Amino acid sequence: MDRLKIRAGRRRVLRALAALGAGAALPLSRITPARALIQDAPPSRPQARMMTDLIGTNGWATSPTDLQMWRAMGISWGRGSVGPGQPDRPGENMRIDKTGSTFDSDLPSVLIRNERNGIGSLLLLGYTPAWNASVPGDSNSAPVDVDAWTQYVDAVVRKYSAPPYNLRYFQIWNEAAGKLSGGLPQATFWHGPRFDKDEKHAQPYERAMQDYVERIHIPAARIIRRYHAYVVYGGWPDQGGLDNFQRWLEYRSPALKERMLDWVDYIDTHYLPVSDMESLYQQYVKNGPARGIWQTEIGNEYMKDPHYLPRYFFDFAVWALGRQWDDPNKYLSMIYHWDGYEPFRLTHRGPPARTYNASGQSLVVLRQTAGGELASFTQPVQGGPSVAVKALFSGSDLVMQVSAASGWQTLAIPGLESLRSRTVQMDFIDALTGNASASNTLATSWDNGLMKVRFRVPDKVNGADNDPPKHLAYLVVRHAT
The missing domain is CATH 2.60.40 (Immunoglobulin-like)
Incomplete structure (x- = not known):
């Protein structure tokens, strides 16, 4: 993961899931803006709900030892980038077989390893190549040529939704928002005109919502649904404000005459307490249209408190058991980050050998103590x-x-x-x-x-x-x- 220092209100996050997008063009067929067109096979008996269903992380397990530690901590999902797409120029060969901050890790082998070990994989679709950026050189801005974005998305989803990968969940962008309730004039990963790295000189991005919905989200969601896969929203930042998030979800594009909400299968937020999910559940999940609620980033410096993760996931399980938890993938939270050198991460990568930090050991204890079929x-x-x-x-x-x-x-x-x-x-x-x-x-x-x-x-x-x-x-x- 990129180590890009940012300031985001309550937290200081060292992260950037970098991916540059583009690819080979295919005509885009239009489909009805409804839930992903997947017929889930009815279970022969009610499926057990487990604590491990709720626990994911950012990054990948890349060795047998990593996988063993993931299993011990109850981690059942990973999240990472896919690319680099066409980073240098239009028309170059599409490359979507790498992952990691500098795209130096082989993605297909990671995904196959995950599939064989019962680990779900979420691919983050983003961002804009510098040559196609509406803010010159800024990969966090909207594309000038939307076709380049959709070509990249189509190439990724077409390849990885098919055997042997069989992925069904794709995330569109990361923390796209406009002016944040926490005070930032522009979101960290969604820039427009008058953006400045110096927050004192940055001005609000007036078309932030419209540009994201029309140029990023709905074009990508149409492709994802066309391949019978699910759309995971790009993670609403914790300083964005839930009222503001509701405005974004329910925004109807004047050009497309469609709401973004109708092209979202999983509501996704970042770094919020479990209690904040209740309004989203009542508004968008209890009676639809969304299938569930995810948080694709939690933890980070909150994990300096060793109680944070065990309290969060126990609270999450109690909450989910009372909220129609009828699908193992309905509710999920992904820890940022399982690997690193800071003492609050789940593990310390070594040398000489990877070891658990306090936060990782607390998940091992949680899995051992509440590892059976859950019930209220x-x-x-x-x-x-x-x-x-x-x-x-x-x-x-x-x-x-x-x-x-x-x-x-x-x-x-x-x-x-x-x-x-x-x-x-x-x-x-x-x-x-x-x-x-x-x-x-x-x-x-x-x-x-x-x-x-x-x-x-x-x-x-x-x-x-x-x-x-x-x-x-x-x-x-x-x-x-």
Whole structure:
């Protein structure tokens, strides 16, 4: 991934999924702006929903060791660029077999490896070659010749939607937006007239929405749907504002007389909390037209808080279980980034050998602790004064994620009366290390149908840099069903 320093409000992101676009022309047949024309085979039985369904990452696993670590962390999706297309001049041979920040990695072998190992692949379609940029030399601006863009998109989707790759998900651009609610006059990856690298001198891009919809999104979405694949929106930036995002989605092009929303299968945002997905679900997914909600970038410097990822994905799972999670690909969040040298990434690449950082180890613990078939626990668990708790079923276990201060704490759990006549098996598991506390740090009793649990939080909590310091752990009632 490119290491381009940018400022984006709440976060400072070191990233740029670079890809330059162009390709060989084919006539574009027009199709109805509806959901992708794929007939999903009806399952023989209801499919199990798993924590791993929700977890993806930016980048690719490129070795057997990488794949082993992805499986241990529960990562089931990767995201990367495709190109370089026609970077130097119009008419050159289309090249779409490379990936990475400098297009120095072989893409077909990555995608085949993913397919064989049950990992989904999302290809990011972007950006504009410098020779075709409406802002001279700026690959983040609209193309002068839209045909060059559609040729690139067609070449990518035609090749990779077919065997042996069989990809069905393609993302259009990255973080295209106009003036952001967070204050930036132009979005980081979508530039127009009066753009300036110095934000103090940049002016708003007045046609940002219209140019993106007419020159990038709908032309690319038509191609993706023509190959019976799904359109993933390009990731709305966290500083864009959800009201502004709704305006973009529902914008109807005067020239095309169509809404962008009708050419989006998966709503996609970046770096938002799970709670922000609720309005998007209610507006666009619960009754359509979109199929689901993705976040193709989360994490980054938020992962300096080692509680961030385990809390995010547990919260995401609880939320999804209550939101018609009837397709394993309906909800997905992709971590930025699984690989690097910063101590908050999922792994440190070495040398000598790749190792887990705290954030990566927390995913290993989450997968081990809540690795079964997920189901909602609808009873309200009552935490003590300094305890926050969320709960779900993983297989036959009731798994509660608790955030609490040190010392003895309490929970009251309704709905488990069937355990009253049995010996209750219970574990208190550190959410970062996976270590289980000694049995004498747990005690249970019953009071008017409630299972009362006392548990001791260590004096040295695992979120010492939090304010106030808290400990994150899983309280697991074994064989609760």
